[in-house]
Amino acid sequence: MLKSLIHSKTGLLGALILVFIVFLALTANLISPHNPFEQDIVHKLLNPVWTAGHDAKYFLGTDQLGRDVLSRLIYGSRVTLMVAFSGTVVAGIVGVILGCISGYYGGRIDAIVMRIADIQLSFPFILLALFIAAVLGSGLGNVVLIAGLCCWVQYARMVRGEVLSIKEIEYVEAVRALGGSNMRIIFVHILPNIASTIIVIATLQMARIVLMEASLSFLGLGVPIEIPTWGRMLAESRVNIVSYPWHAVFPGVLITLTVLGVNLLGDWMRDYFDPNLDV
Amino acid sequence: MSSNILFAAEHIKKWFPVKGSLFSKEHKYVKAVDDVSFSLVEGETLGIVGESGCGKSTLIRVLLRLLAPTEGKVIFAGTELTSLGQEELKQYRRNIQIVFQDPYAALNPRQKVGAMLSEPLIIHNLVASKEEALQQAANLLKTVGLPADAITKYPHEFSGGQRQRLCIARALAMKPKLLVCDESVSALDVSIQAQIINLLMKLQREMQLTIIFVSHDLRVIKHIATHVAVMYLGKFVEYGSSAEVFANPQHPYTKALLSAIPIANPEAEKKPIVLQGDIPSPIDVPSGCAFHSRCFMNKKECSQLAISMEQCGQDHWSACPFRQEMK
């Protein structure tokens, strides 16, 4: 598998990006030059080292409360990764299960699930986020919950469509003729064949969730206010963006990079798991 | 008749309702299978011949209980299958297996051969461990003429003919008594077809299999079947021993089919009966004898008569009341 990854230029790039981000997250407390929470009002709103108005002590500058931008970026990777993966997993599990049941059993269950999906989709995610924040408060868990609630529908719909077509294929009939149970058919025969679809959706959703977290933090609905997240850094940079544009660039670049990495790796993974392709 | 009747179908009907429009009160049905009966003695090979839309695939699925019949009974070794519960039905499945037409769709592309062949054994608890299952899988591969190292491979690494062998191996894993082949050689090249036909015949001898072979190719049927049933729009129009039916067809449709077979001999004298028109849809089956709309005899009474199979020979039945007048 590794060999194939190395061969694929785009897949390798995606993997390297993600490895880099994970590395940042894991070693945050070792490599950060400063404490991301420590405020130094005297040295607030400094620019990166290569521009005017900088201080060599703070490589990428400081924000409006004098906190080191570089350290906050590094620590910010933790939240981003956590939210991205957890949200994807939650949405994925719920979506795939519901999609499978809906597609396989059809009938009333299918109708009910699809109607719930329709209702879910027509709900603007901001409204949902506000509602949940009002009822359950804010925090990491709730961000994951919101991500899960908003993103399961895409999985469910795609999975349902695929299940509908796969369950009519001869190899599924053959297992039925052998006496295989519905559970066996779903887990051994249907799910592995829709794995590549699920992976594609997962990469798209992961990207979406990263951006979602950014928006929520932007609106103050995400994780507690002192925890650095890239989204929040983007939000906070808005106030001074005309005079201090660099503070928006770095979190923006990192978000973009993460999304890109996820998509590239996802593309490679989907191709790799397709037994018909010669990857 | 015989006491060793292994399998019997009695008045099987399978009608699929067609959803009418909001305003029509008419209930239309796709009469896929419309009153089919036959019985099979152990060791026989029944060939079911028919063209598209005749219902042979639906019939197979009803016989295998992949579909429930609208009416009628399916009886295996004295037990009526239509009355069985879930668990008993699962047991029954060990006795009758199927090999499908398309070897590319009949194998899960994400399942290795070893797992695929072990699956039936695991489902029915016939082995104590995974290793034992794989051992049996290797034996199965040998029976169908494939190398044992196929166990670790994926289906896409095999050719069409080899995949069909894998399908046959899977079907035989539980040592069934009855094997149903649904156009199992139709998608294969001629020389590969010959290999698979030979394999099936060899396995039949070695494992005392009873076979139902569905095909549209009369040449293949003649080669391997002991009995033939000709199917048209959901009904059997002729049934009997292979030798009799082919030597002396007693139904105009059978005659037309036989005459349409391309003969690999440019000097052969052939007077093909070219049927006019298309095969009618099973939703709108012509009245009386379903074949009358294309029959070269088509007498006035044909659209009104109630048709049933009449015995016309020692092991030969036909649904055409005017068979004596066929030229």
Place this chain on the structure above:
Amino acid sequence: MEDKLVLNVDNLNVTFNTKRGTAKAVTDVSFTLHKGEKLGLVGESGCGKSVTCKSIMRLLPEPPAVLKGKIDLSGTSILDLTEKEMYAIRGNRISMIFQEPMVSLNPLYTIGNQLSEVITLHKKLSKEEAREAVIAMLKEVGIPSPEIRFKQYPFELSGGMRQRVMIAMALLCQPEILIADEPTTALDVTIQAQILDLLNGINKKFGTAIILITHDLGLVAENTDTVAVMYAGRIVEKAPVKQLFKHPQHPYTQGLLRSVPTMQDTGKDLPTIEGTVPSLYNLPKGCPFCTRCTKVQDKCHETMPPATAVAEGFVRCWLFADEHGEEGAEHVF
């Protein structure tokens, strides 16, 4: 039989450059086709019969396909034409019908629309003239009530009807050659008989040369004048149909004819050709059939035998040729 020569294929070589290597789909294929002649191209999957015909129509994507050799259509050199020039050839001087009539017609347009499109592309006709020509052709191919069918969509027609429509589409501009690629494989036996009847009628009436691609030897026996047997990209034998079936020369042809179940022998094992077709990426140095031939000799593995004239046909086999062979035997027959 000094009929006009409509097609002369001379040493056609088609290779595909892919990630896995170079596949030699067609190697040194040469044959001729005369006006009104019915040629059968027989062989099993991967033998190159479809690729050969698609090359004649330049329907293969080039790259990855690489075509070498000469294809002469009544004086026009096909391989020298640009894509734009090919537009005037396809559907006009050569037409092709395919195996699956279900997918060969666009489901979103009416039959009339699609057929009119073909004829107005090549001939300057008004909408009314095109409609008349189309309806006349629909009648010619045996479609009842053609005026009504003109306005119908493909899904409203049966498989047999759709194939007739395809044939009508192919014949609208009165091509010199009609290529039929497995036209009846997806159809029932009784419908198959109708379609072949129709093709034979067209051939007699209009003098259209037909290339019939099929794996069904019975069809070939009944509906062709000449047969070319292909294996792994090469023509191994070509002869008039009676000669091929009565006195097949090449071991592959013999094996193929023997493995077809006939209505005669029942119950016995069918003779088979052991082994499988070699991969087109990795063909043997000599004759591609050497890995399965029961009469194989040493030199079969080394060199491809040349074409040798046998009665009214030719065969590529060391059993018949000596080192000198007969250059150009395939161009004579």
